[in-house]
Amino acid sequence: MFTVPVLDVKSDPLDVLLTAIGYRLSMLADSDSDSEEFESLLADRKVIIEFASKEADIARYFSFDNGDFTQHSGHADNADLTISFKDSITGVKLLTKGSLPAFMTAVQEGNLSIEGDYSLMMWFNKLAKHIVPTIPEELKPYITRAKPYAYKAQQFAGHWIGVAKHKLGK
Structure with a gap:
């Protein structure tokens, strides 16, 4: 596996997907979004969510700070929520499915572990609905x-x- 230094992204599929999600969230946070719902989700939130793969030593975290958003490669020092996938492919499948029940099933099957504030899963799920633009x-x-x-x-x-x-x- 190699790292693209300019983007600080590894060639691992989970890291690539998380980077793309991070760039999209960054675009949404920086734009004058037409969505009041998206803006209200970011307002008055100071949260760090980390995604990781146990097998591939991949980690990336998203930092939300009162409407501002940043993403970072590596492990967070003090994440409010950490989601660790069994491996990168499991992470990609679950994130692209976008189903909260699928996450809970993966936890029961041991393919995913969650540490921290579980309510942030619900919050991030609401936020994630804005990542894929809707077609008029x-x-x-x-x-x-x-x-x-x-x-x-x-x-x-x-x-x-x-x-x-x-x-x-x-």
């Missing part, structure tokens, strides 16, 4: 029409990448 209703028909073309382009690109690899001997 008026644009959805265009996206539906574009999907078959995107699929064809993906197949075309895959074919020519295979040809190039064969020709280059890779």
